[in-house]
Amino acid sequence: MDNAAERRALVASLMARPASIAPKYFYDRLGCALYGAICELPEYYPTRTERGIFEAYRPAIAAAIGRGGQFVDLGAGACCKAEGWLPFVEPARYLAVDIAREAIARALARLEPEFPSVELAGIVADFTNGLDLEADLDGRPVTFFYPGSSIGNFTPDEAGAFLARVRAHCRPRPGSGLLIGVDTKKDVAKLVPAYADPTGVTAAFNRNVLNHVNRVLGSDFRPAEWSHVGLYDPGHGRIEMHLEAISPQSVRIDGALRAFDRGERIHTENSYKYAPEEFERLLRGAGFERLRRWTDDAGAFAVFHAS
Ligand SMILES: C[S@@+](CC[C@H](N)C(=O)[O-])C[C@H]1O[C@@H](n2cnc3c(N)ncnc32)[C@H](O)[C@@H]1O
Numbered sequence: 529m530d531n532a533a534e535r536r537a538l539v540a541s542l543m544a545r546p547a548s549i550a551p552k553y554f555y556d557r558l559g560c561a562l563y564g565a566i567c568e569l570p571e572y573y574p575t576r577t578e579r580g581i582f583e584a585y586r587p588a589i590a591a592a593i594g595r596g597g598q599f600v601d602l603g604a605g606a607c608c609k610a611e612g613w614l615p616f617v618e619p620a621r622y623l624a625v626d627i628a629r630e631a632i633a634r635a636l637a638r639l640e641p642e643f644p645s646v647e648l649a650g651i652v653a654d655f656t657n658g659l660d661l662e663a664d665l666d667g668r669p670v671t672f673f674y675p676g677s678s679i680g681n682f683t684p685d686e687a688g689a690f691l692a693r694v695r696a697h698c699r700p701r702p703g704s705g706l707l708i709g710v711d712t713k714k715d716v717a718k719l720v721p722a723y724a725d726p727t728g729v730t731a732a733f734n735r736n737v738l739n740h741v742n743r744v745l746g747s748d749f750r751p752a753e754w755s756h757v758g759l760y761d762p763g764h765g766r767i768e769m770h771l772e773a774i775s776p777q778s779v780r781i782d783g784a785l786r787a788f789d790r791g792e793r794i795h796t797e798n799s800y801k802y803a804p805e806e807f808e809r810l811l812r813g814a815g816f817e818r819l820r821r822w823t824d825d826a827g828a829f830a831v832f833h834a835s
Contacts, residue, residue, distance in 0.1 A: 535744065535745065535782075537550075538550070538553070538741065538744065538745060539745065539781060539782045542741075542747075542779075542781050542786060542794070543781065543784070543786060546792075546793060546794075546795060547786075547788075547792075547793075547794045547795070548794060548795040548796070549737055549741060549794055549795075549796050550656065551681050551796060551797040551798075552627050552654060552656065553737050553740050553741060553744070554733060554734075554736070554737050554740070554796070554797070555605075555626075555627060555628045555631070556628075556736070556739070556740040556743070557630060557631075558736050558739070559733060559736050559737070559740060560605060560606070560628055560631045562729060562732055562733040562736060563605065563733060564605075564606060565729050565733075566725075566729055566730055566733060569722075569725050569727065569729055569730075571721040571722050571725045571726075572722045572725065572730075573718065573722055573828055573829070574676065574677055574709075574711050574722065574828075574829055575676065577824050577828050577829040578609075578675060578676065578677075578709045578829050578831065579609075579612075580824055581709075581822050581823065581824055581829060581830075581831045582609075582612060582613075582831070584822075584824075585822045585831070586616055587616075588820075588822070589707065589822065589831070589833060590613070590616040590617055592705070592707075592820055592833040592835075593613075593617045593671045593705065593707060593833065594617070594669060594671075594703055595617055595618045595619075596618060596619065596620055596668070597617075597619055597620065597621075597668045597669035597670055597671060597701075597703065597704070598619060598620065598621045598622075598623060598665060598666065598668050598669070598670040598671070599613065599614070599617060599619035599621070599622045599623070599670075599671050599673060600623045600625060600661065600665075600670055600671065600672050600673065601622065601623065601624045601625060601673045602625050602655065602659075602672060602673065602674040602678070603625070603626055603627075603655075603674065603676070603678050604624035604625060604626045604631075604632055604635065604650075605626060605628065605631055605632075605635070606631060606634075606635050607624055607632070607635035607636070607638075607639060608635075609673070609675045609676070610622065610624070610673055611639060611642075613673065614639075614643055614646060617671065618646075619646060619671070620646070620647060620668060621646065621647040621648075621649065621666070621668075622639075622643070622646050622647070622648050622649070623649050623650075623651055623661075623664060623665075624636060624648070624649070624650045624651070625650075625651045625653055625655065625661070626650075626651075626652065626653075627652065627653065627654050627655075629650075629652045632650040632652070633650060636648050636649075636650050649664070651664055655690070658693065659690060659693040659694065659697075660693075661697060662697070665697065665701075667701060668701065669701050669702065669703030669704045670697060670698065670701050670704045671704065671705055671706070671707060672694050672697070672698070672704075672705070672706045672707070672708075673706075673707050673708075674694075674706065674707070674708045674709070675707075675708070675709040676709055677709055677710050677711035677799065677829070679691075679708060679710060679800075680710070680711055680766070680767075680798070680799040680800040680801065680802075681797060681798060681799060681800075682800070683798070683800070684800060684810065687800070687810060688810050688813050688814055691706070691810060691811060691813075691814035691816070692813075692814040692815060694706050694814070695814050695815040695816055696815075698835065699815070703835075704835065705816075705833055705834055705835030706811075706816065706832070706833070706834045706835070707831070707832075707833050708831070708832050708834070709829065709830070709831050710802050710804075710807050710829070710830045710831075710832065711799070711801050711802075711828075711829055712801060712802060712803060712804060712823075712827055712828060712829060712830055713765055713801045713802065713803050714801070714827075714828060716760045716762075718828070719760050719767060719801070720758060720759065720760055720767070722767075723758035723767050723769060723799070724756065724757075724758035724759075728756075730756065730758060730769075731755075731756030734756045734758075734769055734771060734796055734797075735751040735752075735754055735756065735771065736751065737771075737796055738750075738751045738754065738771070739751060745781060745782055746782075747779055747780060747781045747782070748779060748780050749779050750777070753773065753774050753775060753777055754771040754772065754773060754774060754794075755771070755772050755774055756769070756770075756771065756772075757769065757770040757771070757772050757793065764798075764800070765800060765801050765802070766798045766799060766800040766801065767797075767798070767799040767801070768795065768797070768798055768799075769795075769796045769797040769799075770793040770794060770795050770796060771793065771794045771796060772791060772792070772793045773788040773789065773790055773791060773792045773793075774790070775790055776788065776789055776790045802830075804821055804823065804827075804830045807830065807832065808821070808832070811832060811834045816834035816835060817835070818834070818835045819832060819833070819834050820832065820833045820834075
């Protein structure tokens, strides 16, 4: 989508009832920094648990991946998670894919002196518009790396389509695969605080999306007038994040006024949780045949290698 189409889609999603903002708008410079802070929160178990699984099973996972191919980091951000893998999988090429241009430029500049023998490249792309990396890949085996349960931001149908796109890039390159981290279904008492922490970091991350929208659209949202909501919807098996209007307000969006009632919500994120078997069905449905799975002792998070 071009910028004008992006803008139109964002305006339409804000004018709709209920209103929503696509989660990709979280990641301006401050949003990327706040996401980094969320990962340090005691309540936010996914990052720590995934890191623990990577550390515990590094040799087995690295053996499943193989060496010397292309390592494609989807939603690379600060590239910190991939950085831990590069010495073990020794790729010929590392491709950081992200919508946040500045974040990957900074991260690649940091990695360059550390990995002089790896060809490093950044690809600025919005993969909600379909994942087409054919022009960026060569013929070597490719490992797609999609950690942090970011796959949970898609609906299950969208996730299936996205995984099928990944598989389509793997198919003509024997030895290719996907390394992916997935958050599992669990007790609400553990799930919800991870998205509604008492320190308020997630609330700041959520409200900051309005600053980003204001810059993109020239709108006049006042973030302080919105409260953060993080809840679990057991029917859909997903965490939802919303912003809820503290008072009635009128926001100028693209030359029009959008009135929000007190208590009206803007839906900003879904984070679907999967039982490991559910996610394996999704991977098989996308065409992956050989699956391996690693989890922590409590089964709070799962890492899959699919090929
Ligand atoms: C939750 S962060 C994960 C960062 C890193 N991979 C990790 O696990 O720590 C999500 C990353 O995906 C990027 N992202 C979000 N939506 C995207 C989209 N539609 N297309 C491309 N990148 C996107 C964000 O800019 C951000 O860097």
